[in-house]
Amino acid sequence: AQSVTQLDSHVSVSEGTPVLLRCNYSSSYSPSLFWYVQHPNKGLQLLLKYTSAATLVKGINGFEAEFKKSETSFHLTKPSAHMSDAAEYFCVVRGPGSARQLTFGSGTQLTVLP
Amino acid sequence: ETGVTQSPTHLIKTRGQQVTLRCSSQSGHNTVSWYQQALGQGPQFIFQYYREEENGRGNFPPRFSGLQFPNYSSELNVNALELDDSALYLCASSLVAGGVGDTQYFGPGTRLTVL
Numbered sequence: 001a002q003s004v005t006q007l008d009s010h011v012s013v014s015e016g017t018p019v020l021l022r023c024n025y026s027s028s029y030s031p032s033l034f035w036y037v038q039h040p041n042k043g044l045q046l047l048l049k050y051t052s053a054a055t056l057v058k059g060i061n062g063f064e065a066e067f068k069k070s071e072t073s074f075h076l077t078k079p080s081a082h083m084s085d086a087a088e089y090f091c092v093v094r095g096p097g098s099a100r101q102l103t104f105g106s107g108t109q110l111t112v113l114p
Numbered sequence: 115e116t117g118v119t120q121s122p123t124h125l126i127k128t129r130g131q132q133v134t135l136r137c138s139s140q141s142g143h144n145t146v147s148w149y150q151q152a153l154g155q156g157p158q159f160i161f162q163y164y165r166e167e168e169n170g171r172g173n174f175p176p177r178f179s180g181l182q183f184p185n186y187s188s189e190l191n192v193n194a195l196e197l198d199d200s201a202l203y204l205c206a207s208s209l210v211a212g213g214v215g216d217t218q219y220f221g222p223g224t225r226l227t228v229l
Contacts (some may be wrong), residue, residue: 034217036220042222043118043204043220043221043222043223044157044204044206044220045220046217046219049217090156090157097170098164098169098170099147099159099161099162099164099169099170099171100170100210101147101159101162101170101172102147102149102157102159102206102218103159104156104157104158105156106155106156107154107155107156
């Protein structure tokens with residue numbers, strides 16, 4: 001079975017400083033990995049996805065993530081945080097079955113301080 | 115291109131009642147998945163429908179059931195509501211192209227409160 005572990009439940013950064021949200025995965029096959037963001041009272045928005053092409057994946061709003069097989073990690077980064085980045089972030093792995101259902105991590109709440 | 119829409123936005127029911135939630139897929143998508151997100155947790159997969167047939171199911175009891183219609187809209191039905199069913203219910207649509215399986219796009223969700 002596949003799973004993801006988000007290593008921090010809360011992360012606080014100051015506006016203009018780098019963001020690092022950590023995610024480790026467990027999978028018996030080559031995984032498809034995603035990062036989704038959820039703003040308060042809104043649905044989930046896809047930030048980026050890795051599907052076994054380039055290991056460094058660029059997403060929307062300046063976010064990127066690097067797939068590291070040796071470390072089983074898929075950390076999300078952004079060089080400079082903006083106030084609008086404050087939200088809940090989910091690391092997600094997609095299953096291999098016919099449904100290819102998504103398995104979500106427990107989430108990381110990002111706070112951006114002025 | 116229209117996005118995924120869900121109705122209603124909020125719903126309050128009492129224990130033992132039945133509820134139906136609705137989802138309209140993104141234009142051109144033929145697959146819909148439903149997820150339950152309890153407060154403070156990540157979403158959990160309930161089931162998926164592809165071409166009007168259930169195509170996979172998570173660890174949810176049979177009182178959670180669904181339908182997909184020819185226009186690819188979908189319903190989630192929950193019978194005999196329990197207090198623990200209180201959650202945000204998310205619908206996601208995707209275009210399953212061959213064996214690749216495509217990105218799932220989420221609707222804004224329906225907030226269900228069971229009293």
